[in-house]
Amino acid sequence: MTPQASDLSTLGHRIRHFRTEHNLTLDELGERVDLAGSQLSLIENGKREPKLSTLQAIATALGVALTDLLSAEAPNPRAALEIELRRFQQSSLYTELGLPSVKPTKGMSDDALAALVGLHRELQRKATEAIATPEEARRANTELREMMRERDNYLPDIEDLAEDRLQAAGHVRGALTHRTVSIMAEQLGLSLIYVNDLPHSARSVTDLANGRIYLPPASIPGGHGLRSMALQAMAHRLLGHTRPTSYAAFLQQRLEINYFAACCLMPQKAAVDFLTQAKRERNLAVEDFRDAFGVTHEAAALRLTNLATRHLDMPFHFLRVGEDGSLAKGYENDNLPLPVDVTGAIEGQLVCRKWSARSAFERTNRTTELYQYTDTPAGTFWCATQTGTTSAGEFSISVGVPFNQAKWFRGRETTRRATSTCPDPSCCRRPPSTLAERWRDNAWPSARLHAHVLAPLPSGTFPGVDDSEVYTFLERHSTE
Numbered sequence: 001m002t003p004q005a006s007d008l009s010t011l012g013h014r015i016r017h018f019r020t021e022h023n024l025t026l027d028e029l030g031e032r033v034d035l036a037g038s039q040l041s042l043i044e045n046g047k048r049e050p051k052l053s054t055l056q057a058i059a060t061a062l063g064v065a066l067t068d069l070l071s072a073e074a075p076n077p078r079a080a081l082e083i084e085l086r087r088f089q090q091s092s093l094y095t096e097l098g099l100p101s102v103k104p105t106k107g108m109s110d111d112a113l114a115a116l117v118g119l120h121r122e123l124q125r126k127a128t129e130a131i132a133t134p135e136e137a138r139r140a141n142t143e144l145r146e147m148m149r150e151r152d153n154y155l156p157d158i159e160d161l162a163e164d165r166l167q168a169a170g171h172v173r174g175a176l177t178h179r180t181v182s183i184m185a186e187q188l189g190l191s192l193i194y195v196n197d198l199p200h201s202a203r204s205v206t207d208l209a210n211g212r213i214y215l216p217p218a219s220i221p222g223g224h225g226l227r228s229m230a231l232q233a234m235a236h237r238l239l240g241h242t243r244p245t246s247y248a249a250f251l252q253q254r255l256e257i258n259y260f261a262a263c264c265l266m267p268q269k270a271a272v273d274f275l276t277q278a279k280r281e282r283n284l285a286v287e288d289f290r291d292a293f294g295v296t297h298e299a300a301a302l303r304l305t306n307l308a309t310r311h312l313d314m315p316f317h318f319l320r321v322g323e324d325g326s327l328a329k330g331y332e333n334d335n336l337p338l339p340v341d342v343t344g345a346i347e348g349q350l351v352c353r354k355w356s357a358r359s360a361f362e363r364t365n366r367t368t369e370l371y372q373y374t375d376t377p378a379g380t381f382w383c384a385t386q387t388g389t390t391s392a393g394e395f396s397i398s399v400g401v402p403f404n405q406a407k408w409f410r411g412r413e414t415t416r417r418a419t420s421t422c423p424d425p426s427c428c429r430r431p432p433s434t435l436a437e438r439w440r441d442n443a444w445p446s447a448r449l450h451a452h453v454l455a456p457l458p459s460g461t462f463p464g465v466d467d468s469e470v471y472t473f474l475e476r477h478s479t480e
């Protein structure tokens with residue numbers, strides 16, 4: 001429904017409201033403004049747009065100001081319901097049902113009208129809720145990942161936009177400062193305000209009416225987090241985002257604002273210059289890139305996925321894996337065989353135990369990156385893994401390339417090698433037969449439910465439980 005049609009409907013209701021207040025029939029008012037009653041009726045029903053001179057004449061005849069007629073508000077509660085019903089019945093959600101549209105007549109009681117509108121509101125609410133089901137979320141997430149893979153995870157328009165904004169704010173080189181981020185906000189007519197009482201479910205809140213971005217207190221530690229949040233909030237406006245109407249649109253927007261923030265924190269030109277120099281010296285390392293731009297290890301690794309293929313001429317992969325071995329985030333355009341479920345989703349899937357993304361958790365000294373060559377059914381890959389800890393547990397960040405690209409990276413000389421045949425279950429999923437024989441009938445674990453909606457349950461002998469882990473655990477403790 002066009003806004004114009006909506007306005008006409010409200011206008012018609014307002015004219016009728018003032019006419020009946022004056023106890024005038026359609027014909028009586030029509031006579032005073034030189035219009036047939038039938039014509040006036042069309043206007044009151046929102047079916048005809050009146051000329052301004054006619055509107056002026058109606059206002060004068062009814063003793064009200066022209067602005068009273070043109071107000072966007074429904075003139076009374078009954079009219080508000082009628083306007084809402086009309087709007088609902090013209091929405092695609094309703095027309096797709098193939099049901100007749102009901103016109104509220106004078107004879108329809110207020111209760112009947114309120115009941116109809118109430119049902120429409122509920123229909124709309126349910127439809128909005130349904131777009132966020134786990135299946136929809138997983139499907140949308142997979143489609144977006146596949147689309148980004150085709151683009152080598154590179155979005156040139158956003159790269160250019162970020163470069164423009166940084167230049168306008170006077171940023172020259174090095175890490176992006178809070179001060180520059182504030183200037184960028186000011187240039188958009190926004191101010192950054194740090195508060196202690198943000199809603200728990202929001203990372204930042206933008207007040208569009210007053211041009212303010214509310215962020216958590218500036219004293220919060222955590223690298224580039226605060227600058228990134230402010231940049232993401234600005235990105236919604238710079239990228240012209242409107243309220244997302246589907247989960248796919250929501251994910252797309254979130255990807256774009258993250259991308260914009262990353263482009264600002266590690267601007268394309270400066271980042272590519274830095275990385276090209278390191279490649280020339282055969283000394284590429286995420287940790288150096290991270291330190292040069294003052295960002296987290298994960299942010300630097302993810303930024304490499306944007307730039308590696310287009311600017312460094314190499315396919316690339318990235319993994320964030322939790323201490324339980326499940327993949328939280330993943331990207332590859334180098335054919336690394338990521339674990340997938342039947343729908344093609346990777347989130348929550350267990351990665352091979354032999355990969356450095358998991359074996360890094362077994363190391364005692366974790367201050368440096370772990371380098372490893374891994375043979376897989378899709379070829380040999382070189383990977384660099386760094387572990388870290390959050391309140392939710394340990395995690396690892398890995399980047400890697402096919403064997404023939406390892407020569408550009410620090411750590412290429414590692415002698416650490418592993419062989420992975422996953423998804424073949426005999427690789428690392430099936431418990432060793434001796435353990436399985438001993439424990440199969442004597443183990444009874446109780447599954448922990450995954451809180452993450454995107455995480456599926458690992459499948460084994462016991463639903464939701466990694467039996468290999470359970471048996472190893474039992475074996476270890478049974479000998480104590």
Ligand SMILES: [Zn+2]
Nearest residue numbers: 352422427428
């Ligand atoms: Zn494996």
